[in-house]
Amino acid sequence: MNTEQYTREEDKEPMHHVIRLKRYEQPHEGYFEEFLREFQFRQRAELLKPSLSAMLMERLHSLVSEIRVPAMAYAGAAVLAIIAGTAIIRQEPQATSPRSYAASYSQTPVTIEKMQPVSLRIDTPPNASQHASQQFPPAFLLQARPATHESPLSF
Amino acid sequence: MSDEQEIAPNNDQELVSRTQGGDPSAFDELVIRYSPRVYGLVYHMTSNHEDTNDLLQDVFAKAYRSICNFQGKSSFYTWIHSIAVNMTINFLKKRNRRQHPSLNDPDSRIESDPDFIAATSNTDPTKEVSMHELQKKLNAAMQKLSHDHRVVVTMFDIQGMHHAEIAKILKISEGTVRSRLFYAHRLLQNSLHEFKRA
Numbered sequence: 437m438n439t440e441q442y443t444r445e446e447d448k449e450p451m452h453h454v455i456r457l458k459r460y461e462q463p464h465e466g467y468f469e470e471f472l473r474e475f476q477f478r479q480r481a482e483l484l485k486p487s488l489s490a491m492l493m494e495r496l497h498s499l500v501s502e503i504r505v506p507a508m509a510y511a512g513a514a515v516l517a518i519i520a521g522t523a524i525i526r527q528e529p530q531a532t533s534p535r536s537y538a539a540s541y542s543q544t545p546v547t548i549e550k551m552q553p554v555s556l557r558i559d560t561p562p563n564a565s566q567h568a569s570q571q572f573p574p575a576f577l578l579q580a581r582p583a584t585h586e587s588p589l590s591f
Numbered sequence: 592m593s594d595e596q597e598i599a600p601n602n603d604q605e606l607v608s609r610t611q612g613g614d615p616s617a618f619d620e621l622v623i624r625y626s627p628r629v630y631g632l633v634y635h636m637t638s639n640h641e642d643t644n645d646l647l648q649d650v651f652a653k654a655y656r657s658i659c660n661f662q663g664k665s666s667f668y669t670w671i672h673s674i675a676v677n678m679t680i681n682f683l684k685k686r687n688r689r690q691h692p693s694l695n696d697p698d699s700r701i702e703s704d705p706d707f708i709a710a711t712s713n714t715d716p717t718k719e720v721s722m723h724e725l726q727k728k729l730n731a732a733m734q735k736l737s738h739d740h741r742v743v744v745t746m747f748d749i750q751g752m753h754h755a756e757i758a759k760i761l762k763i764s765e766g767t768v769r770s771r772l773f774y775a776h777r778l779l780q781n782s783l784h785e786f787k788r789a
Contacts, residue, residue: 450780451748451776451779451780451783452748452776453706453709453710454706454710454729454779454783454786455729455733455744455748455749455779455783456706456748456749456751457697457701457704457706457707457710457725457729458635458726458729458730458733458749459631459749459750460697460698460700460701460704461634461635461694461695461696461697461698461726462695462697462698463630463634463640463695464695468623468626468627468630471622471626471630471644471647471648472619472622472623472626474648475622475648475651475652476619478648478652479615479652479655482652
């Protein structure tokens, strides 16, 4: 804004003359040099301030070092882990095809090639029947007859 | 009236490039160059020297952290003023009414300023006011303005910025700047009518 333009604005606004007197309110002499020094100091302090992640890593490192586990134990654990891992990887699967656990009901039929009549007759001595009839009533006595696979209609 | 031309923005770009390249002394140059103007902006918004000092540190720290993202689409002057305005308005919103003015003593040159002489030795000799009384009344009148009005009065009346510069910094139109100024001046006139020029 050039001076002429600025003067025109001033003329339009009477309060402008009073308000602009505030520009005389200035900080004490040497303030801006102090300000720069303070700014530089704060910037350096910020650079030195460790980040949260760096602090966490440091804490973790110190915690691990406090445990004092010998280096050989770490090496042994590492070797064991490698062996176990290799064994698991090399283990071949039992069957490549999917296993079926469905129950099978297919069963070969039982065939009887030649049926033989089975005699259920009980040979008893002659006096034995007499003895039996003496012991049991006649209704309970089965007649000894050969069993056949004939149809019941043959009766 | 504006200092932008005096500050040589081309040189600013060189200092910005050097800072982006990792030269902190170049940023120190920018701090030396802009801290008085940014101080004025923040101080007249807050009316508190201590708050201004803290805010000014934060403004330049933020600018330093973000300077890698500064692409030169606007001048460094506009950019640093935008940061200062945003941070100051955010601060004022948080501070709300908890304000304790901490004013700097006016420079002794004020006593020879014709505007000061006209304002303090009014046509009515019974209404003569001292420098500190005038300062208090100006400050009280400024604090009555909303943040949006106060910032345009600070930039235009106190710091002597162009309407266009203010519009660019505040990311509003020039028309809005003018209407805010008009409204703010009317409010100030009500508070400071006794100092109005005859």
